[in-house]
Amino acid sequence: MAKAPLILSGRDVTAVLGPTNTGKTHLAIERMLAHDSGLIGLPLRLLAREVYNRISEKIGPDRVSLITGEEKIIPLGAPYSVCTVEALPRETKASFVAIDEVQLAGDLARGHIFTDRILHLRGTQETMLLGASTMQGILQKLLPGLNVISRPRFSQLLYAGSKKLTRLPSRTAIVAFSADDVYSIAELIKRQRGGAAVVMGALSPRTRNAQVALYQSGDVDFLVATDAIGMGLNLDVDHVAFAQTRKFDGYQFRDLTAAEMAQIAGRAGRHMRDGTFGVTGRIADLDKDLVERIESHHFDPVKVLQWRSESLDFSTLDSLRKSLETAAPLEGLARALPAVDVQALDNLSRDYDIIRLADRPERVSLLWDACALPDYRKIAPAQHAEIIANIYRDLVKRGSVNENYLAEQVSQADRVDGNIDTLSHRIAQIRTWTFVSHRPGWLTNPQHWQEKTREIEDRLSDALHERLTKRFVDRRTSVLMRRLRENVMMDAEIVQTGDVLVEGHHVGKLDGFRFIADVNGEGADAKALRAAADKILAVEFEKKADRLAASANGDFAIGSDGVVRWIGQPLASLAATDDILKPRAVLLADEQLTGQAREKVAERVDRFVSFHFETALKPLFDLINADALVGMTRGLAFRLVEHLGVLPRRDVAEEVKSLDQISRAALRRLGTRFGAFHIFLPMMLKPAPAQAITLLWALKNHARDLPGYGDVLQVLAAGRTSVVVDPAFNPTFYQLAGYRILGRRAVRVDILERLADLIRNAVNWKPGSGSRPDGAYDGRQFLVTPAMMSILGATAEDMEEILKSLGYRFDKKDKAEVLAKLKEFDQASTEETKPVAANVRPAEPVGDFINAAALQKTPSKPESKTPDAEPVGPHFTKKTTEEEEKPVLLWHYQGRHDYRPSRSNNDRKKRSEQRFEKSGEKSGEKSGQKPGEGAEKTGEPRRDKQRPRKNSSFNNPKADASYRQHKPKAQSKPVDPDSPFAKLAALRDQLKK
Structure with a gap:
């Protein structure tokens, strides 16, 4: 085939060059609408959709078309078209043509497409090239007579240094270059600052739009993105932070160039508002020279554009491959490296079946068209070539893609379950078949499959957006942040379960008279949330104090942790005093409980604490309050109280020896038992008194954390008369629970007295004295x-x-x-x-x-x-x-x-x-x-x-x-048979027998 001549003239071509935020795209839209027809080519489907929406709002959707590889909206007779660069025609009759981000002509993967449109596509009246100022030299060299317009940046871009992720200012975009890094940063931002939107090239346009809208609406204050945000997205960003400065360009890992960093950093600032950029994470401060170049927008000029021959020979497969290897005809152009389509052609050229089918020019041309299928899934070249081979076989043999095969492939992607990566993979898969459905002549019923694939992609995109938002955004924080910016009084309420809601979102829980903030409630909105909650808490505390003051003792309880609870809610914590039997209660309440309400709560808690211990330890309080006990008797009672109801007898042997029967009887009436081994109060061995005693001793000796506290009480509550001593437990807890440690077992003191009775009966017996x-x-x-x-x-x-x-x-x-x-x-x-x-x-x-x-x-x-x-x-x-x-x-x-x-x-x-x-x-x-x-x-x-x-x-x-x-024998005296003593003697004799 004859080659088309190169256009080596810049006549009627204007290059509008400059840094970001110079209004280049806005100028191109205004110039296009000034003509009766026009085309504008944009680097991303996402940006094309944004520009399409802007033009539709101005002139109506019936006068503008949207044409991309996966989406076509073409109203009949629409004079204006918005396209991706790949979808731009090579020739047009439109009056105006604009190509945005022309510096991408130097990109190794897509640059040859931009170069082709720059050199060949012209409007009948005006052509405009938009891009970075680094393109000025190469464009003037390739297009003599080019009119260059330099536009300054509307605002300044300043370097702000290094900041921790958790200290980045609001309205910040954080840039990373791998999905794993983007996800980990977004999760950290969620924990610390409430949430972040996510923008990556791997996301579908619909998902990216939804994430950008989430950020633009103010629901979140942070955006975590790849370099996809550097391509013309108009975002309300005040600061750009680089979490990485290296990327994989499809061939190798390399450092970002100064121009690439400036393109991304330029997203900071909007119109006349200045922006800042910096680094975060483990990235070292940027070199001073690099910072100066970014701030002043001085970069190395682009010297070479990627080029691939536009004149292809379709006579045979070999001829096609040779024509693709044609060297660049001009200085300043370099033959592009094999792209996805060329790699697919190379793989298919080794397939005998494909070689046999591609036996004439029209079929070779059809094969090249099939190789244009984008590799959305980023799979191995051989796998991608296999999909193209299946499509090509159907096109040659059947005239269209087998709809059964297409239906099978589409159904595999028609599921919305799974995680973020799974949904992203399905979206990439369905985008492949969306592209196929838009290829002219490939399907017998293209409209059906366009609608079907679009519906599935939209559903998957929405599900992916939902997963991203659920994983990386705290919805409560996002809503509240918006209300805070609006400076609106927020509604707060306390539900029956004690949960505190502000604007319908959970911000904490009311536990007793304390507000426990939600663990996810930290961040910039924490103070405002607490202020909104405090207003309703003050009112609730007043009502709650009245209810508590009227409550019965049965509604209160004291746990082994020393906390006083009311209907399960903590009210106070017990603390020891000089009198071990009278602990004091320290209220567990926030500052909102003040004045008379606080006095009511404190008084009611004190009354219950006194009632609880005076009831559980009644024998001890009876000994304390027994006015009839005097002298040695009162001293023994005092020692018994001091030892909390159990006193080893040998420690008070002399005092007991000195007591007369009247004194002993007085102590017995107060519940004291004089045992063989202990003087003790049997009522104090029950579970409730034992628990109270153990708690009081633990409070006095700061021993609630000692091993065994509370465990021995469970044994006592189970009615065990003796237990094997656990050497890990503190021995004191056994004594407090009424046990005495004897060898490897601890025996309850009242059981020891029963043992003493059995031993006493045995040792007191003498031969001949009875059974x-x-x-x-x-x-x-x-x-x-x-x-x-x-x-x-x-x-x-x-x-x-x-x-x-x-x-x-x-x-x-x-x-x-x-x-x-x-x-x-x-x-x-x-x-x-x-x-x-x-x-x-x-x-x-x-x-x-x-x-x-x-x-x-x-x-x-x-x-x-x-x-x-x-x-x-x-x-x-x-x-x-x-x-x-x-x-x-x-x-x-x-x-x-x-x-x-x-x-x-x-x-x-x-x-x-x-x-x-x-x-x-x-x-x-x-x-x-x-x-x-x-x-x-x-x-x-x-x-x-x-x-x-x-x-x-x-x-x-x-x-x-x-x-x-x-020894004289006792003389028997006659006994009156009616005497009660005679009856008692007869009963005793009967018992002996």
């Missing part, structure tokens, strides 16, 4: 029984530790000896008992301890054939030649006594007969006491408070034997 109780043995010794372990919930090992911790020791005895002794005791008893048969199974195993229950009063089965058969079980097993029998442990108290058991009348009657031997000497001991009870560390016996008569044998150990032999 032998469980565990009873001769003298001070006793045997551990299952009943003792059962009440403690302890094993044999635990029982050994517990008894040792209480001061007991054991003697090992031969089993046969113990068995014989027990049989002897039972035979001497007043009641008839039988020895345990050999096949009687003990109730519970007790390790090395004897199972005393198996040796007493257990109903026996018929006697075995062997009259001397031994009990069997874990403690009494048949003796073998290889194994020796384990000894039996007989327990007795050794050392200073930890308790003083109460005496019965029989104990008092026999106390002068009780003796024990210690350190080789005999000394008198009061009846009913355990060995060594009340003795000092020197081993001296304690004197009973009711001293015996001087002539008593209790004071004369030498007369002990004769006293027993010559």
Whole structure:
């Protein structure tokens, strides 16, 4: 084919050159509308749509067309057309032609298209080239006679240095060059400043328009974008911050040129308002020389334009490829690198099927048209070529694209689920088929598919905009920022759940009398939001204080954290005072609760706190307020209160010894129990009092964070009589909860008293004094029984530790000896008992301890054939030649006594007969006491408070034997059978039997 001659004249061509914000595009629109017809070519579909909308508003949509690769709006007879540069015709009869952003003629990917239109496309009356001043030299060289008009910038562009992302001013555009960086910056801006709009070249025009509108409307104050904003988008930007200064240009990563940075930075400032630019993130300050060039708009001139031959030879595939490799005919033009269409042609030229089909010029030309399909998806060249091959085969063989194939491809993109990247991929896919639907002659029903693909793209674009907004914009902040700029009083309300809404958006929650701001409420609008919320909070606090003052005690509670709550809402936090039983309440309230309302709340909280502890700790307050207690009795009561209801008996042994029966009775009436091991208040061992005591101690000692706080109370609430001690817990919490740590277990103090009762019954028994109780043995010794372990919930090992911790020791005895002794005791008893048969199974195993229950009063089965058969079980097993029998442990108290058991009348009657031997000497001991009870560390016996008569044998150990032999028998006196004492004696005798 013959080549078309180059136009080497600039006659009737005007180049309007200058930096951004010089009004070049606006001038071109005005000049075009001054003619009866015209064309204007723009670099982006987005910018073309913007200019189309502006012209439509001026002259009406029926007089202007929009022509892009994916969209065509062509009213019949419309004299004006707005196009992308790729969609501009190569020849026209229009009076006016304008080409915007002509500096893109140097772009490696698209530059050859701009160069072609610059050299060949002319209006019949006027042609205007718009672009940067760097194009002046090359345009004058290629187009002699060119008329150049330089336009200065309306406003100044100044460098503002480096700023942190979180400190950038409002109305800032942040520039990055990868989707990941754009997304991460936008998320950070959302967290810190409320949200950001996102503009990238990969977004569909509809989505980009929606994002730009989000920013322009003021819903957000920040825009995160790629260099797409540098191409003519008119934005209300005050500052441009570069988060990156390197980009991938399709071939390599490289630094931005000064002209490219100026093109992007030039978006700052609008008309006569100055703008600033700078860097952010990890970008170092810009070089002074670079800053000066950007501010003064002095850049290196463009010396070479990309060019590709416009005269192509379609006779064969090889001829076409050779014509595309034609060298540039003029100095200043450089043959363009292979673009997407050339790469696709190269791939298809190696496909035998395609070579066979492209056998004549018209089919080669059709193949080249098919190769013009843009690679919206940015996939591998081979994959993109495969799509073109499928389309080309249909066009050759069928005359049009197979609609079944097209429908299948379109349906794959017709889904709005998925994340941002998924939707972006589907939009790129549907844009491919939108482009196909607009190619003339490719489809049998192009209008249907144009509408179908447009509908899908719009739906996907809207979904993508929604996802972007949801991810990168806090809607609440965006709406509120607009209201703040409008300086309008904002509406606030408090819903039933306590949420505080301002203009229908959640800004915080009312918790008691405190306003807890939303964690996302930080930023420029935070103060205004709080001010709007404060107005309604002040009114709500007044109403709430009245409701609280009239509330019953049942609406209040105190948690283990020391917080007083009203209907679940925190009101106050308890703090310790000098009096541990009377903590003070510190209100948890904002400053809006003032005056009389605050006094009402404080008074009602104080009343409940006093009521709560006086009710839960009533036994302690009864001791404090008991005016009848005087002297030693009051001192003991004070010490009991000081120790919060549990007092080790040995710590007050002397005081207890000094009390008379009247004083003891007075303390008992106030709930005090004189136990063997403790003086305590049984009512204080319940869960509620124990929780109150533990809380008060924790407040006093700042111990709420110590391990074990609150955990021991759960055990007490579950009714556990003893628990295994957790070494990680603070031991004090066990004591406060009413437990005593004995070995590896902690035992409740009232359960220890039950154990003391069982031991007391066993050690007080003497042979011949009646039926032998469980565990009873001769003298001070006793045997551990299952009943003792059962009440403690302890094993044999635990029982050994517990008894040792209480001061007991054991003697090992031969089993046969113990068995014989027990049989002897039972035979001497007043009641008839039988020895345990050999096949009687003990109730519970007790390790090395004897199972005393198996040796007493257990109903026996018929006697075995062997009259001397031994009990069997874990403690009494048949003796073998290889194994020796384990000894039996007989327990007795050794050392200073930890308790003083109460005496019965029989104990008092026999106390002068009780003796024990210690350190080789005999000394008198009061009846009913355990060995060594009340003795000092020197081993001296304690004197009973009711001293015996001087002539008593209790004071004369030498007369002990004769006293027993010559003791006169008590003479019985006749008793009146109607006397209540006679009835009482008869009842006692019956109980003994």
